[in-house]
Amino acid sequence: DIGNALASEATPGVPEGALDRLDRRVADAHDTIAAGRAASTHGYESLNLPSTVDPEAIRAAVAPFDDCDTLLNVGIGGSALGAATLTDALADDVEAYYLDNVDPEWIEDLLSEIDLESTAVNVVSRSGTTAETLANFLVVREAMDDAGVDWTERTWVTTGEAGNLRNLADQHDLPALDVPDGVPGRFSALSTVGLAAAAFADLDIEAVLAGAGEVADDLSGSLYDTPAYAYGAITYALDVRGAGVNAMMPYAESLETFAEWYAQLSAESLGKDGLGQTPVRALGATDQHSQLQLYRAGPHDKMVTLVRPEERADRAIPETDLEGLSYLGGSTLGDLLDAEFEATEASLAQADLPNVRIEIDEVDERGLGELLYSMEAATILAGELYDVDTFVQPAVEWGKKAARGLLGGGEFEEADAVDQKTELV
Numbered sequence: 001d002i003g004n005a006l007a008s009e010a011t012p013g014v015p016e017g018a019l020d021r022l023d024r025r026v027a028d029a030h031d032t033i034a035a036g037r038a039a040s041t042h043g044y045e046s047l048n049l050p051s052t053v054d055p056e057a058i059r060a061a062v063a064p065f066d067d068c069d070t071l072l073n074v075g076i077g078g079s080a081l082g083a084a085t086l087t088d089a090l091a092d093d094v095e096a097y098y099l100d101n102v103d104p105e106w107i108e109d110l111l112s113e114i115d116l117e118s119t120a121v122n123v124v125s126r127s128g129t130t131a132e133t134l135a136n137f138l139v140v141r142e143a144m145d146d147a148g149v150d151w152t153e154r155t156w157v158t159t160g161e162a163g164n165l166r167n168l169a170d171q172h173d174l175p176a177l178d179v180p181d182g183v184p185g186r187f188s189a190l191s192t193v194g195l196a197a198a199a200f201a202d203l204d205i206e207a208v209l210a211g212a213g214e215v216a217d218d219l220s221g222s223l224y225d226t227p228a229y230a231y232g233a234i235t236y237a238l239d240v241r242g243a244g245v246n247a248m249m250p251y252a253e254s255l256e257t258f259a260e261w262y263a264q265l266s267a268e269s270l271g272k273d274g275l276g277q278t279p280v281r282a283l284g285a286t287d288q289h290s291q292l293q294l295y296r297a298g299p300h301d302k303m304v305t306l307v308r309p310e311e312r313a314d315r316a317i318p319e320t321d322l323e324g325l326s327y328l329g330g331s332t333l334g335d336l337l338d339a340e341f342e343a344t345e346a347s348l349a350q351a352d353l354p355n356v357r358i359e360i361d362e363v364d365e366r367g368l369g370e371l372l373y374s375m376e377a378a379t380i381l382a383g384e385l386y387d388v389d390t391f392v393q394p395a396v397e398w399g400k401k402a403a404r405g406l407l408g409g410g411e412f413e414e415a416d417a418v419d420q421k422t423e424l425v
C-alpha cells in the first residue's frame with residue numbers, strides 16, 4: 001500500500017501524475033528484465049530461480065546430516081543472509097548459527113558452547129575465495145579435529161564451479177551443492193545458497209519456491225498491477241525527491257533478519273554512481289521507543305517501510321483490575337502490536353513522512369518466498385530506474401582484495417589500498 005507515499009494537496013510525496021509517467025518507465029524496465037530472464041543474463045537469472053531450482057537435489061544433499069541438530073553455516077553477505085532470514089523466521093527443531101563475522105571472541109564462545117558431535121557444517125561461498133569464510137572454516141575444522149569429530153563426515157560445501165572451496169571439496173570428496181550461474185550472492189536466497197540451510201531445518205522449501213513463483217508469474221509491465229514493482233518504483237521516486245533513507249521496519253520478531261537481508265540487497269545493488277537509498281534496519285514495536293522520534297521529527301530525508309503478517313499466533317492479555325490498565329484486558333498481544341503498527345503509520349503520515357505498508361498472509365514458507373522474491377524484483381526494477389549496474393559490487397570486491405593483500409595473500413598491497421581509496425564508486 002503506497003497511499004501514504006503519494007502527494008495530496010496538503011502533503012508532499014510522489015504526485016499521481018509523476019507516478020503515471022514513471023509507470024511508462026516501469027513498462028520499459030519490465031521489458032529489459034523479461035529479456036534478461038529469457039536470455040538467463042547474469043543477475044536477471046535470479047528471478048528465474050522459482051522454476052530452475054531443484055528442491056529434491058537440495059533435500060538429498062542435506063539428508064546425510066539428518067542426525068545433526070545444529071548447523072554452522074559458514075559464509076558471509078549473500079552467502080549467509082538469505083538462509084538466515086528463512087531459518088531465523090521459521091526453524092524450530094534445529095539451531096542454525098551463521099558464522100559470517102570473524103570476531104575471534106564470538107567464534108571462540110560459540111565453538112565452546114555447541115556440541116560439535118551433533119553439528120553439521122555448510123561452507124558457502126560463491127567465489128570460493130572469501131577470506132572470512134575460509135578462515136572461519138579452517139577454525140571450525142580444527143575445532144572438530146580437536147573434539148575428535150571427523151569433519152569430512154560432517155561438512156558439505158555450497159560453491160561455484162571453481163575456487164579454493166571447490167578444490168577443497170574435490171580433495172576431501174565432500175558433498176557439494178552448486179551455486180547457480182547468473183545469480184549474485186545477495187540474490188541467492190531462493191537458490192541452493194539460501195535453501196540448503198532451510199532444508200536442513202526441515203522447512204518446506206517447495207512452499208518457499210511456490211510463494212516466490214506466484215509473484216514471478218504475476219510480474220507485469222505496470223506498477224499498478226505488480227506490488228513488487230510498485231515498491232521498487234516508489235522507493236526510487238521518493239529517493240529522487242529527497243527520501244535518501246529507507247527504514248525497513250517489520251512488526252514481527254521473526255522478520256528481524258529480513259530487514260538485515262533487505263539492507264544488504266538494496267545497499268549492495270543500488271549504492272553506485274552516487275545513487276541509492278541508505279537502508280536502515282528497525283523493528284516494530286521496539287524501535288517506536290527509539291528511532292521513531294527521529295523518523296517523525298528529525299530531517300525529512302526518509303521513508304519508512306512497515307511490514308507485517310496479517311495472521312499470527314496470538315496470546316491473550318490477562319484481565320486486570322489494576323487502575324488504568326483495564327483497557328488491556330480482553331485484548332491480545334497481537335491486537336496491541338497491530339495497534340502499535342497502525343499508530344506508527346498514522347503518526348508518520350500526520351508528520352508528512354512517506355511510508356509504505358507491506359503485508360504478507362503470515363510468516364510461513366510461502367509468505368517468506370513471496371516476500372523475498374518481491375523485494376528482489378523491486379530492487380532489480382529500481383536498478384533499472386536508477387540506471388545502475390545492479391548486479392556488480394566493485395566496492396565490496398575492493399575491500400575483499402585489500403584485506404587479503406594486507407595479510408600477504410594477493411597482489412593487493414597496503415600502498416595500493418591507500419592509493420585506490422578514492423577511485424572506487
Ligand code: PA5
Pocket residue numbers: 076077078079124125126127128129130133184185186187268393396
Ligand atoms: O552479494 C554479494 O555478492 C556479496 O555479498 C557476497 O555474497 C559476499 O561477499 C560473499 O561472497 P562469496 O559467496 O563469494 O564468499
